[in-house]
Structure formats: structure tokens, C-alpha cells
Amino acid sequence: MIKVVIADHHPITVDGVSDLLRRTNEYKVVGKVYNGTYLKKCLYREHPDLLIIEITIPEISGFRSLRELIEEFPQTKIAIYSTHPEEIYALRSIKSGAAAYIPKTSTPEKFIKALNRIKTGGIFLNAEIAAAFHKHSxxxxxxxxxxxxxxxxxxxxxxxxxxxxxxxxxxxxxxxxxxxxxxxxxxxxxxxxxxxxxxxxxxxxxxxxx
The missing domain is CATH 1.10.10.10 (Winged helix-like DNA-binding domain superfamily/Winged helix DNA-binding domain)
Known part of the structure; x- marks a missing residue:
């Protein structure tokens, strides 16, 4: 099973994502954290395959922090699950090294589709944003x-x-x-x-x- 850590300052989001993943029988949640203070401790302890994180949580936020996490934990893929405007944050997240940018308005089906894309080594973006990324690249x-x-x-x-x-x-x-x-x-x-x-x-x- 794919080991997952969820990091978000809203407990209801963490519990909701955890419940959704549990029902897939493919992902195992090995850590739930609500701020940056405990995030790195959890990552060092659990060595997850995937980190699902809001781009801004207490004590750790922004693209600089994202790049630092990627450098420090290169074997953990990162999916941004965020309320921030996709048209502003998605491309910057991917360019900073995230494997996915998933808006919190996404359906459960699209959320799981994104994670499955990451699981096979790919990157997930909504179609319009992905087209813009390819154009830029x-x-x-x-x-x-x-x-x-x-x-x-x-x-x-x-x-x-x-x-x-x-x-x-x-x-x-x-x-x-x-x-x-x-x-x-x-x-x-x-x-x-x-x-x-x-x-x-x-x-x-x-x-x-x-």
C-alpha cells in the first residue's frame, strides 16, 4: 500500500481525506499533522510515499518551504491540496517540484485520479493549467x-x-x-x-x- 501523510490546519479536511483514502484500500494514512512543527518529525519517522499538504499551514508555508521539503525528502512525492486560486498557485507549485495541485473544490473521483497519476510517476494538473504548463515549457x-x-x-x-x-x-x-x-x-x-x-x-x- 502507498503510505500517506496528510498535513492541513483544518482537522475536518484531514479526517475527510483520511476516510476517503481508507475506502480505496490502496492508500494507508500513516500520519496526520496540523502544523509545520510536527511535519518534519512525522516525515522522518514514517518515510511516506506521498505527502498531501495545504500550501499554507502554521509554521511552514509557501513555495520556499515546498522546495525545502522536496530537497530534504526526495523520495516522498508531494500533492498540494489547497483552497488557493488554482490559476495563481498551480503552475508555481509544479515548477517548485510538487507532483500535483488539487483544488479543494475537486470531486472525490478527481482527487483519487490525481493520486493514482502520482502513483504511476506522473504529474496531475487540471487540463487548462496543464496546457499552460506545456506551452511555457x-x-x-x-x-x-x-x-x-x-x-x-x-x-x-x-x-x-x-x-x-x-x-x-x-x-x-x-x-x-x-x-x-x-x-x-x-x-x-x-x-x-x-x-x-x-x-x-x-x-x-x-x-x-x-
């Missing part, structure tokens, strides 16, 4: 075209990064040193025309499920 050159120019080794490194592996893990798996892994990361950022690891991972996930 396609500036200058086709993103797919840039991806096709990567070497076999660069694609290997990118896939491992996308799966949450750290430099040390990648070096061990590919039998290269960590400095070489860093060099590959720099090349990938340049070739795919992104500015951060979070953006790099986002682009990779979008490519695989476009």
Missing part, C-alpha cells in the same frame, strides 16, 4: 526535442534523480563518483533549460506522461 525549443538530445547516461541519471535518488546513491548504482554525478546534473540543467533540481524532476515527469 515549450518556449524556444520543443521539450521533447531537448530530451531526445540527451545521452544514454544522462537519461539514466535523470531517471534516478526523478525517482528520488541522491548523488551518493546514483554514484553507487552507476559505479561512478559523486563528482561525476554532479557534472551530469549540471549538464541536464543546461540541456533541458531549467534552473533547479525541482524543475528538472518536474520536466522529466511531464515528459514521461505527456
Amino acid at each position: 515549450g518556449k524556444d525549443n520543443s521539450l521533447i526535442g531537448r530530451y531526445r538530445k540527451l545521452s544514454a547516461r544522462e537519461i539514466e541519471v535523470l531517471d534516478l534523480l526523478t525517482n528520488g535518488k541522491r548523488n551518493k546513491d546514483i554514484a553507487s548504482l552507476l559505479e561512478i563518483n559523486e563528482k561525476t554525478v554532479s557534472t551530469y546534473k549540471t549538464r541536464l540543467l543546461k540541456k533541458l533549460k531549467v534552473n533547479s533540481l525541482a524543475e528538472l524532476i518536474t520536466q522529466s515527469r511531464m515528459l514521461k506522461h505527456s
Whole structure:
């Protein structure tokens, strides 16, 4: 089962999401937190596969905090479940490294659809927002075209990064040193025309499920 932590400052939201997931028999809620003070403790203790979080909760909020969580817990995918305006927050959430932006106005069916998309390694956005993301990503050159120019080794490194592996893990798996892994990361950022690891991972996930 997919291990899930839910973080929201509204207990009724946490309990509602927990009940919905319990009925799927595919997701197991291993943690419920209501503020940032206990969130990291919970993530370190439970090592969840998925974190469902409101973008603003006490003691931790905003895109900077989101990026910090992604850097600190790379193997935990993050779904933003929020009341904030989708047209303003969705793209920024995905570009910061989230795997989904799900409005709290979504139906239970759409909510589960989003989580299932994440489970298979994809990214979930509502259709209109996703189209805008692809349009933005396609500036200058086709993103797919840039991806096709990567070497076999660069694609290997990118896939491992996308799966949450750290430099040390990648070096061990590919039998290269960590400095070489860093060099590959720099090349990938340049070739795919992104500015951060979070953006790099986002682009990779979008490519695989476009």
C-alpha cells in the first residue's frame, strides 16, 4: 500500500481525506499533522510515499518551504491540496517540484485520479493549467526535442534523480563518483533549460506522461 501523510490546519479536511483514502484500500494514512512543527518529525519517522499538504499551514508555508521539503525528502512525492486560486498557485507549485495541485473544490473521483497519476510517476494538473504548463515549457525549443538530445547516461541519471535518488546513491548504482554525478546534473540543467533540481524532476515527469 502507498503510505500517506496528510498535513492541513483544518482537522475536518484531514479526517475527510483520511476516510476517503481508507475506502480505496490502496492508500494507508500513516500520519496526520496540523502544523509545520510536527511535519518534519512525522516525515522522518514514517518515510511516506506521498505527502498531501495545504500550501499554507502554521509554521511552514509557501513555495520556499515546498522546495525545502522536496530537497530534504526526495523520495516522498508531494500533492498540494489547497483552497488557493488554482490559476495563481498551480503552475508555481509544479515548477517548485510538487507532483500535483488539487483544488479543494475537486470531486472525490478527481482527487483519487490525481493520486493514482502520482502513483504511476506522473504529474496531475487540471487540463487548462496543464496546457499552460506545456506551452511555457515549450518556449524556444520543443521539450521533447531537448530530451531526445540527451545521452544514454544522462537519461539514466535523470531517471534516478526523478525517482528520488541522491548523488551518493546514483554514484553507487552507476559505479561512478559523486563528482561525476554532479557534472551530469549540471549538464541536464543546461540541456533541458531549467534552473533547479525541482524543475528538472518536474520536466522529466511531464515528459514521461505527456
